[in-house]
Amino acid sequence: MSAVYYEQNSGVARITLDAPERGNPLNPTSVAELADAVRRARADDSHVVVLSATGDTFCVGGDLTAFAGADDVEHMIDDLAEALHRVISDLHRIAAVVVSVVQGTTAGAGVPLAAAADLVLASTSARFTLAYTGVGLSPDGGTSLLTASLGLHRTLRLALLNPVVTAEEAHALGLVAEVHPDDELDAAVEATVAGLRRGSRSAQIAAKRLLREAATPGEEAALRRETLSIRALAASPDGREGVAAFLAKRAPGYPSSCA
Incomplete structure (x- = not known):
C-alpha cells in the first residue's frame, strides 16, 4: 500500500502523505515515494504543488520503530537523511510555488518538511514540535535552515526545549503564513491556489528563487552537516536510549547526562 498519494490537474500537483494509521512517518519507503511524487510534479510542469496529509497528524517525523529495528542504524539514518534532504532541496528548487497544509500534530522532521514549502497554511488545531533532542537525536530534514x-x-528554543507550538504561535514566529479554523482550511487552501494560478508564474518563481538563495546560500552544506550529526547520534548510547525509551513510553536515562 502506497504511503504517498499523487495527482495532478490543471497545473496543480497534490502530494498527500497517506499513512494516517501510523501518523504518516518518514521511513525509506515513504521518503522514496515522496521523492518520486516531487519528480512527477516537476515532470508535469506544475505551477502549484500542494503538500498535505490524511488523518489528524501531518507527520510524526522519522519512523523510530524502523530506527530501533535496524541492523546498522548509522547506515540507515545516513541513507534516509540524505534522501529526505534531496526532497527538501527539490521542493526549494522546483519551478512551482509549494503550499503545505498542516492539520493536527507535526513533529520531528515533519516540521522542516512542512516548512520546505513556500507558504505554510495551518488549521487552528495544528501543533508543531521538533522533539529530536527529546529522543537523544539532533535535528535533520532542514531544521537548521529554519534559522x-x-x-x-x-x-x-524549539530544538533544545521541544515546546509544543500552537498554530497561532507558529504564525507569530513566522513559520506559518496563515491560520484558519479547521472547517475552513480546505477552502482557504483552494483560494490560495486559485490566487497563485491567476498570477504570473515566471514572476513568482523568480521571486521564490531570489529570496531562497539570499536566505540560505549554504543550504547543501547545512543539510550534509545535519546528516552527519544525526547518523552519529542515532548509533550513540544516548540516541539508542532515547529511541528505546520513547518506544517503551518511559523516561530516558541518558548516559551522557550529569543528572
Missing part, C-alpha cells in the same frame, strides 16, 4: 526565517535563538 533563516525564525532566527537563531527562536530555533534553538
